[in-house]
Amino acid sequence: MAAPVTHTTACDTARDFLDCLRSSNPVWLPPNTIKSPWVFRGHGRADWKLTASARRQDGQDKLMPLIDRIRPSLERSGWNPIDQEILTQLYAEHRAVVQFAEQADALGLRVPELDQLFEKRTINAFASTLGGRACRPSLAHAIAQHHGIPTCLLDFTYNGLIAAYFAAESACRLMTGGTASDTLAVWAVNYIALERGGKCGRVLCPKTESEYIHAQDGVFLFDVDASKYFREFKRWRAIDEIELDSPTPNDPIRLITLPIEQAKEVLRLLWAEGVYKAKLMPTYDNVAEAVFRRLELDSEFD
Secondary structure: OOOEEEEEEOOOOHHHHHHHHHOOOOOOOOOOOOOOOOEEEOOOOOOOOOOOHHHHHHHHHHEEEHHHHHHHHHHOOOOOOHHHHHHHHHHHHHHHHHHHHHHHOOOOOOOOOOOHHHOOOOOOHHHHHHOOOOOOOOOHHHHHHHHHOOOOOEEOOOOOOHHHHHHHHHHHHHHHOOOOEEEEEEEEEEEHHHHHHHOOOEOOOOOOHHHHHOOOOOOOOOOOHHHHHHHHHHHOOOOOHOOOOOOOOOOOEEEEOOOEHHHHHHHHHHHOOOOOOHHHHOOOOHHHHHHHHHHHHHHOOO
C-alpha cells in the first residue's frame, strides 16, 4: 500500500492563506473544468486530525451513557472482545441518531431517510459490516452530525474560504480559552481519489434539507473500512491516515497552515467577501451577534 503523505503548505499572512484556498487556485481546480475534486475542513489547531466526531474523546464522552447500556448485552453474546467493541460503538452511534430523529420528528421537524434509519434496529444488523465495508450512513446521520450528534461522518465544505472561516473562528475561541497552538489549519482532501481507491465514502445532503448545510456548501465523508482497520489495529483511524492501494500523481490529502496570530485578520478579510457566521448559520441570534463582531473587525463601522 502507498502510505498517505500529507503535503503541507505553510502560509505567513492571512491574504496568502485565503489566496491559497480559493476555488480557482490551480492546485484545486484542474484545467478545462469548473468542478474541483477537493473538499476542505478548518481546524483551530494544525495538530488536530481528521477523526470522525464519534471516535474522538469528546464524542465518546457524549455516547458513553449509550455505550454503558449496550455493552453488557454484547458481553453475553459470544462475540470476541474486539468485535464487541466495534459493535458497541456502531450501535451506540446508531441509537444516538435514532433518538435525535425520533425527537425531531415528534416536534414536527423534518428528518430525511427515516425509513432507512429505522431499518437497523438491532445490534445483529451491524454484524454484517464486521471486517468489511461500512454501510452508507443515511441523510439523517448527516443532519444529526451537523447539529452536534457524534457520528462516523466528518463535515467538509466544497469552499476553501468557508473552511478558513471555521479554522479562524475556532482559533480565536482557543486563544480566549488559553488552549491554542501556534498554528491553525485547513485540511484539503481529494475525495475523488479516495472514493476511486475505495477507501472513503461521501454523503451528499440535498441543500433543501438544511439551511445551514446549504449556506456552508457542506458535504460529509466517512471511512468505509473503519471496522476492518479497527479489527487489525485496535483503534479507529483518521481520514488523513487512510492508505491508498496504489500511489496517486498528486498528494490526495494536504494541510494548509497559518500562524494563529493571523486568525482575526482572516475573519476580517472573509467578512469583506461575505463569509461570516450569520451568513453561514443564518438566524436572528447570529445576526445580532454579527453586529457586535463587526464592531471588533471594522474600525470605520457606525
